[in-house]
Amino acid sequence: MAIATTNPTTGETLKTFTPATAAEIEQAIDRAAEAYGHYRHSEFSWRSQLMNRAADILDTNKKQYAQLMTLEMGKPIKSAIAEVEKCAWVCRYYAEHAEQFLADEVIETDASKSYVSYQPLGIVLAVMPWNFPFWQVFRFAAPTLMAGNVGLLKHASNVPQCALAIAEVFNEAGFPEAVFQTLLIGASQVAEVIEDDRVMAATLTGSEHAGASLAANAGKLIKKTLLELGGSDPYIVMPSAKLDDAVDVAVTARLLNNGQSCIAAKRFILDQEIAKNFTNKLLAKFKDLKIGDPMNENTNIGPLATPQILDDLDKQVSISINKGAKALIGGEKMGDRPGNFYPPTILTDIPFGSPAYGEELFGPVATVFVVENMHEAIALANSSEFGLGASAWTNDPIEQKHFIQDLQAGTVFINGMVKSDPRLPFGGIKKSGYGRELGKHGIHEFVNIKTVWLK
Numbered sequence: 001m002a003i004a005t006t007n008p009t010t011g012e013t014l015k016t017f018t019p020a021t022a023a024e025i026e027q028a029i030d031r032a033a034e035a036y037g038h039y040r041h042s043e044f045s046w047r048s049q050l051m052n053r054a055a056d057i058l059d060t061n062k063k064q065y066a067q068l069m070t071l072e073m074g075k076p077i078k079s080a081i082a083e084v085e086k087c088a089w090v091c092r093y094y095a096e097h098a099e100q101f102l103a104d105e106v107i108e109t110d111a112s113k114s115y116v117s118y119q120p121l122g123i124v125l126a127v128m129p130w131n132f133p134f135w136q137v138f139r140f141a142a143p144t145l146m147a148g149n150v151g152l153l154k155h156a157s158n159v160p161q162c163a164l165a166i167a168e169v170f171n172e173a174g175f176p177e178a179v180f181q182t183l184l185i186g187a188s189q190v191a192e193v194i195e196d197d198r199v200m201a202a203t204l205t206g207s208e209h210a211g212a213s214l215a216a217n218a219g220k221l222i223k224k225t226l227l228e229l230g231g232s233d234p235y236i237v238m239p240s241a242k243l244d245d246a247v248d249v250a251v252t253a254r255l256l257n258n259g260q261s262c263i264a265a266k267r268f269i270l271d272q273e274i275a276k277n278f279t280n281k282l283l284a285k286f287k288d289l290k291i292g293d294p295m296n297e298n299t300n301i302g303p304l305a306t307p308q309i310l311d312d313l314d315k316q317v318s319i320s321i322n323k324g325a326k327a328l329i330g331g332e333k334m335g336d337r338p339g340n341f342y343p344p345t346i347l348t349d350i351p352f353g354s355p356a357y358g359e360e361l362f363g364p365v366a367t368v369f370v371v372e373n374m375h376e377a378i379a380l381a382n383s384s385e386f387g388l389g390a391s392a393w394t395n396d397p398i399e400q401k402h403f404i405q406d407l408q409a410g411t412v413f414i415n416g417m418v419k420s421d422p423r424l425p426f427g428g429i430k431k432s433g434y435g436r437e438l439g440k441h442g443i444h445e446f447v448n449i450k451t452v453w454l455k
């Protein structure tokens, strides 16, 4: 994919960028290695000051950054502003807590003193996606830089201006030169970076294919990776749930970011007792949504990020319909306008083996499944190859216990929508990836957990 800003609302390419050459990549790694030599010895209090300053810069310029995201990948402007605010939050969170999370831990042994010391690793590469162009990067950068590492960002090729703006935030905040750098490179150049001896680890958020490729390259060189990949999160509703609340939240849980979120609720698994009622209410809400220019504050659904995402989704839905699924609303591309628009869609009667049954649908398409009881709901939820998040709606304590215990996912939310929060660890199992971001666990991913023993 060319490195370029192409407005998904109009299809117009506004700016193109030349990928960095091998020599430029080498220079960037040189600079990062040199920066690490000094930065790793810096005090937490100083790093905190810089990280808080980054948060202030984000808050001050939030409209400008939000417009950039909306321009490059089409998310509704209101959620783009909220995304920048969340980035400021994660910066402040780690500015406040990193020192305590990484404090030495004394463990009594036969030594006169033995303890665990958390030390930085060095240069960490981040390969990031376009769906939350600021958030995905800041949730990597805030803990990683606070731990004393330095970061290299390879952002998705369709959000280059966001990538450059993020590097500028850290620069303006006063982080030493090259502690955080953006490399404008294509996917095929990632291997070159990971193969450099000075690059110690890598994190990737994106598709299974990209994750497997990065992890294979890193694995050959015994380098640590963290993968945050796709999801096909279940959203289970049982008869004891507050139905109107479950419906209201379902709309946001499925359609946030035009449906392009790894933790979006994608499979609505409904107990037969409430299935019809829930589906009718959801349909009424989908009918009310405003599709249009994402720069307009009243728009609920903007375009998908790229023509490829649109084509992939369209194919998945049309094959599923050909195999017998029914669209209660939507189900076809919107041919009447430019840009990558796809309408909010609800599919029912989805046959086993169709794309809508087993694959991740990265767009505004809700799939509905009806089950006879909790056990069937859990079995269907767990039949996915993914295991990122799961949301279950029930006020029955026994059912709650079963969902918490038995759902195969990195996160379970009861009576709420799965969302990331700087204070809570975030990540998946199965093909959704491994490792954890955020919280105390997140900052421990890219450190050397060093055992120290003294007599």
Ligand code: NDP
Pocket: 001, 127, 128, 129, 130, 131, 154, 155, 156, 157, 158, 185, 186, 187, 188, 190, 191, 205, 206, 207, 208, 209, 210, 211, 213, 214, 228, 229, 230, 231, 261, 262, 309, 312, 360, 362
């Ligand atoms: P990709 O996984 O292709 O892109 C994510 C990032 O990985 C980008 O920076 C991309 O670079 C890079 N990349 C792609 N291939 C490789 C590779 N072989 N080695 C190293 N880096 C690579 O996602 P897409 O944009 O193509 O979206 C495809 C699907 O991925 C979606 O439909 C969705 O299912 C899933 N996805 C999941 C996300 C999540 O949040 N978990 C986010 C985005 C996508 P470049 O842009 O230059 O190709």
